[in-house]
Amino acid sequence: MRIVLLGAPGSGKGTQSQWLVGRFHIPQVSTGDLLRAAVAKGTALGVQAREAMDAGRLVADQIVLGMIRERLGEPDIRGGFILDGFPRNLAQARALDQLLAQIGQPLDAVVQLNVDYGELSRRIAGRRTCSDCGRVVNLLTSSPQALERELCPKTGQPHRLFQRPDDNEATVAERLRVYEAQTRPLVDYYRGQGLLRSIDAEGDVTEVSVRLEQALKG
Numbered sequence: 001m002r003i004v005l006l007g008a009p010g011s012g013k014g015t016q017s018q019w020l021v022g023r024f025h026i027p028q029v030s031t032g033d034l035l036r037a038a039v040a041k042g043t044a045l046g047v048q049a050r051e052a053m054d055a056g057r058l059v060a061d062q063i064v065l066g067m068i069r070e071r072l073g074e075p076d077i078r079g080g081f082i083l084d085g086f087p088r089n090l091a092q093a094r095a096l097d098q099l100l101a102q103i104g105q106p107l108d109a110v111v112q113l114n115v116d117y118g119e120l121s122r123r124i125a126g127r128r129t130c131s132d133c134g135r136v137v138n139l140l141t142s143s144p145q146a147l148e149r150e151l152c153p154k155t156g157q158p159h160r161l162f163q164r165p166d167d168n169e170a171t172v173a174e175r176l177r178v179y180e181a182q183t184r185p186l187v188d189y190y191r192g193q194g195l196l197r198s199i200d201a202e203g204d205v206t207e208v209s210v211r212l213e214q215a216l217k218g
């Protein structure tokens with residue numbers, strides 16, 4: 001199954017991708033994760049990407065498309081994939097169509113995760129990531145006791161949680177603005193291709209996963 005998850009920052013693309021990985025045994029391809037890894041390594045590409053990321057803007061298409069081309073060329077992609085955070089504008093969507101046509105692996109579905117603006121801001125404010133295993137948790141929905149009990153699979157200790165630098169209020173406002181201006185037009189683009197499914201992505205995470213699975217069957 002070849003899927004794109006489409007949604008604003010905080011709509012749950014990462015969380016639901018992780019669930020899909022377990023359910024369908026296909027890899028999650030997150031351009032945000034690939035870019036953060038490049039930034040952490042201090043590669044030339046990471047240095048270039050960092051400024052845009054810190055400001056909440058999109059990283060240049062040329063950089064992102066290069067990374068995606070490389071990732072989608074890897075062998076584990078042959079059984080399908082989940083694209084999380086890509087494409088983010090029309091130029092990327094068209095480039096993806098071309099790339100997938102070349103490798104004979106067109107998309108099966110694009111699922112739009114719908115979450116109200118106020119809820120997005122609230123979720124992002126509570127979002128934390130484990131610096132060792134990369135697990136993403138939310139302080140608003142997980143109790144502190146549950147978080148302390150859950151051990152990091154990498155260290156065997158409680159997760160070491162940090163807040164993403166671009167999850168601060170000013171950058172989040174810019175990321176939401178960029179989503180509206182550049183990414184939302186993809187809804188019509190994929191509707192035109194007959195690939196779009198839309199789900200209500202508010203409420204309990206497990207219930208959203210159930211809706212997602214139903215949308216993929218439909």
Ligand code: AMP
Pocket residue numbers: 009031032033035052053054056057058059060061064084085086087088092166175
């Ligand atoms: P995310 O983890 O998907 O929220 O992405 C974090 C940041 O990485 C975004 O705010 C952008 O600066 C950058 N980014 C991620 N994916 C893309 C993409 N497909 N195109 C351009 N920039 C991206």
